[in-house]
Amino acid sequence: MAKTRKSREVRLIPITFEDNVVPGMDIAETLLKSMRRHHQRFRQGDILVVKHKIISKSEGCLVDLDSVRPSAESIAWAEQYELDARVVELALRESRAVIRRRNGILITETHHGFLCANSGIDVSNVDGGETALLLPKDPDRSAANLRRALQRKTGLTIPVIITDSFGRPWREGLAEFAIGIAGMKALRDDRGRRDSHGYKLKASVEAVADEIACAAGMVCGKLNRTPACIVRGLNFSAGRSNVRELLRDPETDLFR
Amino acid sequence: MAKTRKSREVRLIPITFEDNVVPGMDIAETLLKSMRRHHQRFRQGDILVVKHKIISKSEGCLVDLDSVRPSAESIAWAEQYELDARVVELALRESRAVIRRRNGILITETHHGFLCANSGIDVSNVDGGETALLLPKDPDRSAANLRRALQRKTGLTIPVIITDSFGRPWREGLAEFAIGIAGMKALRDDRGRRDSHGYKLKASVEAVADEIACAAGMVCGKLNRTPACIVRGLNFSAGRSNVRELLRDPETDLFR
Numbered sequence: 001m002a003k004t005r006k007s008r009e010v011r012l013i014p015i016t017f018e019d020n021v022v023p024g025m026d027i028a029e030t031l032l033k034s035m036r037r038h039h040q041r042f043r044q045g046d047i048l049v050v051k052h053k054i055i056s057k058s059e060g061c062l063v064d065l066d067s068v069r070p071s072a073e074s075i076a077w078a079e080q081y082e083l084d085a086r087v088v089e090l091a092l093r094e095s096r097a098v099i100r101r102r103n104g105i106l107i108t109e110t111h112h113g114f115l116c117a118n119s120g121i122d123v124s125n126v127d128g129g130e131t132a133l134l135l136p137k138d139p140d141r142s143a144a145n146l147r148r149a150l151q152r153k154t155g156l157t158i159p160v161i162i163t164d165s166f167g168r169p170w171r172e173g174l175a176e177f178a179i180g181i182a183g184m185k186a187l188r189d190d191r192g193r194r195d196s197h198g199y200k201l202k203a204s205v206e207a208v209a210d211e212i213a214c215a216a217g218m219v220c221g222k223l224n225r226t227p228a229c230i231v232r233g234l235n236f237s238a239g240r241s242n243v244r245e246l247l248r249d250p251e252t253d254l255f256r
Numbered sequence: 257m258a259k260t261r262k263s264r265e266v267r268l269i270p271i272t273f274e275d276n277v278v279p280g281m282d283i284a285e286t287l288l289k290s291m292r293r294h295h296q297r298f299r300q301g302d303i304l305v306v307k308h309k310i311i312s313k314s315e316g317c318l319v320d321l322d323s324v325r326p327s328a329e330s331i332a333w334a335e336q337y338e339l340d341a342r343v344v345e346l347a348l349r350e351s352r353a354v355i356r357r358r359n360g361i362l363i364t365e366t367h368h369g370f371l372c373a374n375s376g377i378d379v380s381n382v383d384g385g386e387t388a389l390l391l392p393k394d395p396d397r398s399a400a401n402l403r404r405a406l407q408r409k410t411g412l413t414i415p416v417i418i419t420d421s422f423g424r425p426w427r428e429g430l431a432e433f434a435i436g437i438a439g440m441k442a443l444r445d446d447r448g449r450r451d452s453h454g455y456k457l458k459a460s461v462e463a464v465a466d467e468i469a470c471a472a473g474m475v476c477g478k479l480n481r482t483p484a485c486i487v488r489g490l491n492f493s494a495g496r497s498n499v500r501e502l503l504r505d506p507e508t509d510l511f512r
Contacts, residue, residue, distance in 0.1 A: 007270035007475050007482040014263035100510045107510065115426045165462070169425045169511035170371045172504050173443045173463025175470075177427070187429045206421070206473070207429025214431075214470030217462070218490055219263050226263040234474055248428050254356040254363065255425035255511045 023060035028149035139180025159183030176217030284405035305472035395436025415439030432473030
């Protein structure tokens with residue numbers, strides 16, 4: 001008889017933030033305070049998913065756009081497509097490679113290795129609109145720090161996934177992706193296991209962390225004050241991992 | 257004050273199938289029978305997510321591999337990379353374009369417009385291993401049929417999303433994608449709305465259907481008999497849509 005992993009109900013529980021996040025803020029404490037106010041508490045087995053925005057803000061990954069001096073090249077390109085040259089300049093600075101630059105769209109590879117528009121810089125809804133919000137410098141470390149802080153305060157070991165929404169090749173619409181992870185495996189490798197008919201599975205490595213990110217994207221939103229959520233009831237593999245496991249080796253990537 | 261969309265808990269409720277799906281089987285009836293056995297029932301506001309495999313099987317999208325005569329080209333390419341030439345041949349037949357063909361990897365554009373490996377053909381765990389399972393011919397219609405059948409039997413209007421797991425450029429691991437949809441909008445367009453700080457959102461079109469597919473991917477698995485799940489509690493926009501809305505126009509796609 002084939003081994004089957006039993007499926008159980010999974011709950012996505014939004015965590016609301018009443019407070020504005022400011023640089024230096026203790027995110028673990030703010031989260032727990034907000035949860036207490038809504039009679040929520042972590043349980044062993046929970047996963048915490050957090051939008052990068054509150055992490056970036058608390059870590060002070062903010063740049064006053066007036067302080068950015070764009071190059072002549074950035075200015076020319078920005079003017080051609082009615083873009084903000086300072087944002088273009090900043091996106092280039094936050095990248096280690098330009099992947100595509102066409103029709104006013106700039107797809108870069110960030111220092112972390114993420115492929116996304118404008119190096120993931122967000123200017124749409126940060127205080128005043130003249131401040132750019134960058135991705136955290138080391139999102140895996142941010143996730144590990146948050147996980148450790150929660151463990152100190154609650155005694156529980158809660159895996160943490162930090163997410164951002166990226167556009168995708170071939171498909172319309174943004175989707176949420178894991179950009180930092182701590183305390184659980186990013187991938188589930190089912191190769192060599194057998195399905196419920198007893199047949200061996202071939203190429204079944206599942207991007208669990210990205211699936212969790214997307215699931216959280218359903219309840220965490222830009223339009224509500226819900227920058228985080230709890231994923232409760234999911235079978236996951238605890239352990240060390242990092243977001244690089246989710247990034248395809250450029251050598252084997254057919255679509256760069 | 258900015259408008260905020262209130263967030264609430266979302267539940268992912270796995271639906272177990274005890275029976276093997278066979279061509280001609282009434283999937284709506286089988287689903288409802290299985291749910292009754294587990295004391296589950298649909299509620300208004302639920303979304304049903306179904307892995308394509310049970311749809312394809314019930315629609316008879318099966319090909320006996322022994323009936324496939326591969327071309328000399330397919331045979332040569334398959335031999336070079338130790339692949340099954342019949343599967344290569346079938347993948348080409350199910351495609352309208354070859355996107356990449358390198359190092360034994362064949363990425364095609366299916367007749368529906370999906371970009372994926374081997375036109376989404378599954379031979380890993382179909383009866384015996386010598387039968388190939390194809391994607392449904394018209395997954396939107398399959399979704400609409402299932403939705404209508406459920407409406408007849410329950411009186412409820414339940415949106416249906418059919419999914420498959422695809423590999424992705426840039427990222428490791430498979431993730432779940434919507435390949436058919438009925439009864440709800442595939443994309444959420446927040447452009448022009450304001451966030452909780454009152455700032456206008458720029459490029460916020462969210463691929464809700466793909467996020468739902470990924471969320472369902474967490475509880476529906478290959479290793480368990482859970483080919484479907486209910487998404488309960490999600491705010492969604494009811495209405496007509498189709499999966500083509502999720503497919504980027506090749507003209508504007510920078511990564512083909």
